[in-house]
Amino acid sequence: MGRRSTQVSVATAVVATALLSFVAAARSSFPEDLAGAPRLGGAPWLVGELLVLAQAVLLLLRDRAPLALVVTAVAAPLGALVGLGPAIGATSVAVLVAAYRVASRRVDARGGGSLAVAAVLVATGELLAQRGAGAPAGQAVAGAVVQGLGVAGLGALVGVVVGTRRETRAARAEQLRAETGERTAMVEAAVARERTAMARELHDIAAHHLTGIAVMSAAISKQVDRDPAAAKEAIEQVREQTTSMLRDMRGLVGMLRSTGQDPTVAPTRESLDGIPALVEAARERGEPVHLIRSGPADRPGQDDVGPLVQLAAYRTVQEALTNAARHAPGQECRVEVDTTSADALRLTVVNDLAPAARRPSPSRAGFGLVGMRERAELTGCRLEHGEVDGTWRVTLAIPIDDGPRLAAPSVEGTTT
Structure with missing residues (x-):
């Protein structure tokens, strides 16, 4: 029994008593219309008062039980039998409240049956009262x-409306909780992806530069006695x-720390226009790398491909060059930029395979290809890699939306 139930029961008793007393008191003013009404303080009035009080107590004890509705409605024919006459409506106040309570929960078979029985009992009481008059x-x-x-019907209608609104609010609250949980899960997943991306970026930067340093260090050990000048130049390159590795790592960490920088803006150097610099840096390390461009000079660049896609393309070429230097040192390598298609820009890194005895075992493979594949999937590109005619080929197809139809292919010379 809650405080609200107590208040409703007390209010029901007060209203029913007031209605019963009003009709009894008005009998003297309207003798013709209220001839069958009980006298105020008379026996029928006292019995009617006991009935409405019993109804209020039943509402308090049984609260929303369908049985309480039926038992409460029994007071209507009983009141008619004891002579309430026109004051029989006082017994309908509790029935109205009980019908509201039953319908506000959920009108199932049991609730619907109790509403029908209550309607019949109230109608019976009214019929007896009118026939008695x-x-x-x-x-x-x-x-x-x-x-x-x-x-x-009125009590049930109000109860259904209120119950429906209550269920709607509950459903909305549940939906809000589900959406909040989904957003939380999405944020956690995004954080996990960002952590993976951070690790991949650090891996790409460190692996790329350290591979070049390792190659140049091997050359320095042979040049230091025979060609000191070349050794000094190689040391300068190291x-x-x-310095470049530290700058790149510092830039990456700084970007991760910054809260105001737009994450969709890639550094200018780490873009499509930075690929020639990658090739040139590899050539300066003594790696046999060449750049070949197929297509017109106005190839897609910063304004034609999104910054995240450009960063993914840059990292793919960087990782492919690193893998070529690591797994096939000294072998010819080509970076091909093909802009002949109006639908896609194709970047291909091809290197001759190392002799079988020098190839790394599959168990020693790193995460370079995995990182390339994930970058391609996240940016809507298509990545292909594998052995083709004695070479290892990595191809990244970058889609271009609404691009102009480009001219027939033309091949430029290698970079110098």
Whole structure:
């Protein structure tokens, strides 16, 4: 029994008592219309008062039980039998409240049955009261039907509306909780992806530069006695590589720390226009790498491909060059930029395979190809890699939307 139930039960008793007393008191003012009403303080009035109080107590004890609705409605025919007459409506107040409570939960078979029985009992009480007052049979039946359907139906209608709104609010709250949980899960997944991307970026930067340093260090060990000048130049290149690696890593960490930088803007150097610099840096390390462009000079660049796609393309070429230097050192390598198609820009890195005895075992493979594949999937590109006619080929197809139809292919010379 909650505080609200107590308040509703008390209010029901007060309203029913006031209605019963008002009709009894008005009998003297309207003797013809209220001839069958009980006298104030008389026996029928006292019995009617006990009935409405019993109804209020039943509402308090049984709260929303369908049985409480039926038992409460029994007071209507009982009141008519003890002589409440026109004051029989006082017993309908509790029935109205009970019907509302039953319908506000959920109108199932049991609840619907209790509403029907209550309507019949209220109608019976009204019929007995009108017939006792001498009303014609037709008028008494019509009044009884209206009273029964009005009391039970009105309470049920209000209860259904309120219950539906309550369920709607609950459903919205549940949906909001689900959406909040989904957003939280999406944020956590995004954080996990960002952590993976951070690790991949650091791997790409460190692996690319350290591979070049390792290659140049091997050359320095042979040049230091035979060609000191070349050894000094190679040492300078090692210094440049380490400086570049530190700068790239510092830039990446700084970008991750920054809260105001737009994450969709890639550094200018790490874009399609930075690929020639990658090739040139590899050539300076002594790697046999060449750049070949197929297509017109106005190839897609910064304004034609999104910054995240350009960063993915740059990293793919960088990783492919690193893998070529690591797994096939000294072998010819080509970076091909093909802009002949109006639908896609194709970047291909091809290197001759190392002798079988020098190839790394599959168990020693790193995460370079995995990183390339994930970058391609995240940016809507298509990545292909594998052995083709004694070479290892990595191809990244970058889609171009609404691009102009490009001219027939033309091949430029290698970079110098």
